[in-house]
Amino acid sequence: MIEAVNISKHFDHIKAVDQVSVSIKEGNVFGLVGTNGAGKSTFIRMLCGVLKPDEGNIRIDGMEVFENIDAKELFFYISDDQYFFSNATPKDLKNYYKVVYKNFDSERFDTLMKQFDLDQKRKINTFSKGMKKQLSVICGISANTKYIFCDETFDGLDPVMRQAVKSIFAKEMDERNMTAIIASHNLRELEDICDHVGLLHKGGILLSKDLYDMKLSIHKVQCVFKEDIEVRQIFEGLDVLKIDRRGSLYTITARGTAEEITSRIEAAEPVFSEVLPLTLEEIFISETEVVGYDIKKLIL
Numbered sequence: 001m002i003e004a005v006n007i008s009k010h011f012d013h014i015k016a017v018d019q020v021s022v023s024i025k026e027g028n029v030f031g032l033v034g035t036n037g038a039g040k041s042t043f044i045r046m047l048c049g050v051l052k053p054d055e056g057n058i059r060i061d062g063m064e065v066f067e068n069i070d071a072k073e074l075f076f077y078i079s080d081d082q083y084f085f086s087n088a089t090p091k092d093l094k095n096y097y098k099v100v101y102k103n104f105d106s107e108r109f110d111t112l113m114k115q116f117d118l119d120q121k122r123k124i125n126t127f128s129k130g131m132k133k134q135l136s137v138i139c140g141i142s143a144n145t146k147y148i149f150c151d152e153t154f155d156g157l158d159p160v161m162r163q164a165v166k167s168i169f170a171k172e173m174d175e176r177n178m179t180a181i182i183a184s185h186n187l188r189e190l191e192d193i194c195d196h197v198g199l200l201h202k203g204g205i206l207l208s209k210d211l212y213d214m215k216l217s218i219h220k221v222q223c224v225f226k227e228d229i230e231v232r233q234i235f236e237g238l239d240v241l242k243i244d245r246r247g248s249l250y251t252i253t254a255r256g257t258a259e260e261i262t263s264r265i266e267a268a269e270p271v272f273s274e275v276l277p278l279t280l281e282e283i284f285i286s287e288t289e290v291v292g293y294d295i296k297k298l299i300l
């Protein structure tokens with residue numbers, strides 16, 4: 001179990017992470033999403049002890065992480081800006097990680113390298129960006145750690161590789177209950193693999209929920225009414241995040257269960273109505289819009 005309690009990190013006057021608390025259960029995939037500069041990488045760097053929080057504390061299986069080798073043996077961190085020793089080959093990397101991680105599985109490493117068609121003897125600095133990401137994933141999986149932290153790992157992979165990596169992760173979770181924390185902008189991808197999603201904005205947590213509950217608690221309804229109607233009145237008492245109107249078609253995003261929203265709409269006797277679940281991407285846009293991150297303002 002990973003527990004972060006009220007952690008904050010400042011860089012001069014910038015509040016990169018502000019009083020964030022999360023707990024991540026074993027065997028879960030925790031998706032960390034957020035706007036650019038929201039603090040995702042800073043948060044992950046604190047989780048793995050690269051940075052020390054200014055306030056609060058982080059414990060992995062009950063152990064403080066910062067400068068604690070025992071805690072660091074429990075996870076593998078795939079950073080967004082990848083660093084490899086100069087002139088090193090994947091084989092050198094394997095030999096290095098065998099020393100660092102006592103359960104490093106060399107056979108698994110060799111098999112995965114073959115499957116991904118990567119040459120163990122070639123210098124890593126001649127690899128493409130995506131190939132370096134593949135190599136990091138292979139190292140992360142072979143390290144056999146209980147936890148894996150991935151910062152935009154999927155984002156640099158081609159679609160076939162992303163599918164391959166997702167199924168390798170799924171297998172690891174299934175077979176050895178691996179816990180993953182994945183920061184990504186690829187919400188479509190996260191939607192497939194996450195159990196829990198934390199949404200960061202300007203250093204603070206806007207939302208932290210099970211993906212399933214998240215999807216049950218916010219909906220989009222499309223409807224047409226016979227005559228002009230005060231739509232907000234229909235939803236009085238419910239939290240309406242957004243109302244769009246195109247001609248006679250209203251698209252309303254509101255918090256509430258499908259039943260709550262349907263009953264309100266039906267009471268207004270619409271000509272047509274349909275309640276739809278939101279995708280993770282739509283939830284992200286709605287929730288960040290509420291706090292002033294309006295996509296239209298960025299595009300116009």
Ligand SMILES: Nc1ncnc2c1ncn2[C@@H]1O[C@H](COP(=O)(O)OP(=O)(O)OP(=O)(O)O)[C@@H](O)[C@H]1O
Nearest residue numbers: 011014015016034035036037038039040041042043
């Ligand atoms: N070493 C640093 N020195 C100064 N400021 C930093 C440093 N690292 C991060 N920051 C600042 O902290 C804030 C959070 O940055 P961070 O990289 O954690 O965001 P992020 O959510 O990962 O962003 P992105 O999605 O754009 O990668 C930003 O305002 C960034 O400029």
